[in-house]
Amino acid sequence: MLLELTRVDYTLIGLTQPRCMKLLPNAGLKSIQKVAAGGIDGVLQVFSFKKGEIQMIFKTLPSEKISSLELGGPLGGLQDKIFVSTKNEVRGYTKKGKVFLGFDTNLTESINSMHVSGSDLLVAGTHVYNHFKDCNDMNSYLSSDTINDVIALSVDKTGRLTAILACEDRMLRVIDKSTLSFSAPLSSPPTTIALLNNDGGDTGDKVVYATQDGQLGLIHVTRSKYNWKWIIPNNKGREGARTLAWHDITKDGTQNLIVGRDDGSIQIYGEPLERISDMDPLIERYNFSTQVTLVRAPHFEENFTSRTSNFMLEVKSIFKESTRNIYSYFDMVLNNCTLCRNEIEGIERTVVKERARYQLATQEDSVGISVIPYLNISDKMTLIKDESLFQLTIEMETAIDNILLQSDVPIKLLDVEKNSAVVSLSGCEPNSGNKVVATYRCQVNTTKVSLIIELGTESGTLVVYVTPHAQPKACHVRTYILKHLGHYFRTHNFDNARSISTLILKGSFSMAEIHNWIAKCLPEVPEKIPISDTVTYHYMSSFIETILFCTY
Template structure:
């Protein structure tokens, strides 16, 4: 059966974060569902679709940015209560828009991830996990690296509460109460979690995960040890995963896997005879897909895939066919309903064009006044600077809620700009005087009309470190620009890993001195990527790294007053020695340095 879907754009709200759009449960099977979405303006919007038009149900007042939106309710009942995380507060609304909960948590940071199961509320800040039951504190856990998402296995199928944290260091942390039960290593930094089939499968222990480098996998999280079921590699070099859902869009009784990526690719996978996912359908949107869900939205009886994007568009891919009458050589007949809709849209467009001209003229007149004030328009930049293991290059992704005019890239360290197939911007290079000003690169990317997302590829040289700056200018008036800065680290091509080959001959570097654990950790953060900024718990820590370009490895173990580094690349040891010596000298700390050179 061939899958044919038609795209429909329903509504645009403000800029949205990951997992902030949901479909409310339907009143009956295959009846249309209401959509609820939260944006960075703090507004929760609930609406339904009637005759192709968005009909509002309720809309809240603006407030702090909404970072998560989840549905909840009593166990084994329709989940139709709306919960939003905004700042360090959780608010609850009924499906009619009445607020029934305002819970100010004891978190000192903003909430980054949230999950709700019955009376249990699971919240995560950057490194902190909290479990509340009926708004009373139950459990707490401090993670070793940043938490990207949280999920709890279904309590209805298990005899215990089993929260799972998706952490930046390529680890899923399975908790029991306030304790770590065990860790599950995955192939990339996990960014999103979802229950397989929407309910965890037959056992309730099956967990889907998506990574920032574009992989999707399934793990069975049992109480004893995890079982890796399958993993879909990112062979087509597409974007990272931001959202996952399961829905039977084919109507064959088996739910398909829905995936939304940060490069705007929406993918639908079905399963072969061995229960391995196979890509069945994909569709390209022009911006990041922050949420995805399957349901019935536009018309009774017609299923569709609903997605929300970074700039706030709510878009559907519906199974409802587009009816066209007329054969070859005949004029196309349009229904009266469609004619009325086209006429209404034309009138609305003319009205908006007149209004824009009036406001522009009004602004020009006021700007000539001696008392004129010009407000700088605010805009949001969604950026991502990550190392690609496959080609040892950095991807810099810049996404703006409005069209980008140009991006100026400047670097005080030698770097190369590589070609990107998806990039249609025109690049021009300016001459740089690198000696007195340490200015090695100055390039301008001029974007085509309606470009809201720009992807650049950069390759650095290890041992040369500094700052890369991107000046983003959108197509808005008056002209304004936003500066984004990224650190090129001394060992910039190294990537965190969880194991190394201990049989290789290793060069060693040992440091001793009067420095604290926090001080040497800050030096390692300065030298190497993917190291958590927060000082680790305990008296010492060990990190493993792999060079993505040369495939060499590095082991770093350090504690208060002592640091020990091992690598099979002598250049890595030399760079570490130079940089760590400089950092210690800045703080007037004397170091006792000793080496060991491997004999092959």
């Protein structure tokens, strides 16, 4: 069945973290769809849409950054209770805005991810996982590496509470109470995990995961073991997946997998999922050009998404064989165009007034003070294993004017097909300490820039100055450490039979000093020192596929 995806912008809600937007389930067929969104400004807002217009149900006052938002309720019942986490506190709201829970977990780490299952609350910080039942601390687990996401298998179908931790060291850890049952190795760090069909499938113990290198997979988790059901390799060069959702968007009685990625694209995958490793059952895709942080579509034909650049929007699906649906959709588009035109005219009048007020406040004899705006930046540098290159991605909530790169070691800047910025290289003085100075001038309304960098084997520092298109002029500085063995990546698949050379260092140095040395040379080293007596890391070169074992 063919689909045509159309983008509709709704409103500006502020910056959001991943997993901070949900669609509340409908109580009936005629009920209005409600959206709950939490921003980094600490504002939780719930609103609905009626005839294309937003109707605010409730909105909280600004507070600490909302790091996670989940829906909960009785097992097997309507999941319409809203839970948000800020620092180490969890608050619960009804769909009408009444606060029914204010729970201080007393954790030493801030909550990064959360999962609610009936009266069970699962929270995860950077390294610590905790399980609370009826606000009582039941179980905990200390992970050796960063926890990216947490989820629990379906209690209704499995009859037990089993937690799954997606960890930065390319592991899915299965936790039973406070004990690690087993770990499932992955080819890349997992970014997010979700239950198959939102309920774990027929047995409630099937989990879909997404990785940093764009791979998707389904794993079946039992009490004592795991097995892979299917894997979608990233053969088309897509970026990492940020969010997963399930919905019967094709109306054929089967759930479709909806994937939102870092490059702003959304893919919709259909059956047959069991043979997904042999074929790529992609139904449709759509590109937003900026990072998609959330995709949600429960019981609705529209898929609501949110992006790091502030907008709440949706992707509408149109079945090409339905003429009646197309006509009704066009009527709605015309109405939305009229509303949008009126809104733009109002915004233009407001901008003219604010610009005049700013010019008046910045006069020489004025008492006004010019303040540099604080703008959030989403940035990351990742290794492209197949090409042994690094991708630097920078995204802002406002338009980017230019980006200046300064490196004290030789690097090579490669062309990016989808990059619209114009690069210019500057000469470096011999005694300045700089090896490369380059400027990227962005086109109008560019909020995201991706750069491909080829590094050598020298260690050094790459400093990036990002200048937004705003007044007064200011730049944001980001610093990246270039490591000697930065082309290596962690792996769980290695050949012990290969002949290797051995280097042994002995001396009166501590475990912390050794850990610090390795972290300065190799990537993907945990921030904290592992608690075990012996630590072993396995690496492979993305350039010549040599292996490296580190044991201390």
